[in-house]
Amino acid sequence: MSPHFGLMDENKMSKVEAQLMRCKLHWRCGVRRVRGDKAAAGLTTLYDALLSAMRWYILTNLRQELGANAEENLENERFVFSLLRRAAILDNSFDLQFILDTVDRALMEEDVSSEQERAVILMQQFLTRLGVLPFDEAELPPEEPAAS
DSSP states (O other), X not given: OOXXXXXXXXXXXXXXXXXXXXXXXXXXXXXXXXXXXXXXXXXXXXXXXXXHHHHHHHHHHOGGGGOTTHHHHHHOHHHHHHHHHHTTSSXXXXXXXXXXXXXXXXXXXXXXXXXXXXXXXXHHHHHHHHTOOSOOGGGSOOOOGGGO
């Protein structure tokens, strides 16, 4: 079950609010999953939080750079990465390739236990840099037990 299923109604939120809430809900759940020895589920959930944070940042700070196909471009991961690189937000201080490789290996059910801590720390540092972390979990709707 998705960490945000039933906890937010994206139709009643702006795209900016929805991306930020999705990021926070997925971050909370992803961290819990990683700590609960569910590396694959946790890392993919944290990766979704990362993408949502990137999309939130673009909508908040770089909306004019999305171009004519704004909605489509925002859903295109490669476009998002490229736009953040051009804006010098995504730079060599964040090892995106390591994150992509680790998440991919986790999805293939390979053992990523030796990489997962570094992946979480890198994503946490980047989300802090974007201004998404830290946040007060008490501001979020209660987590559904089935989401963990």
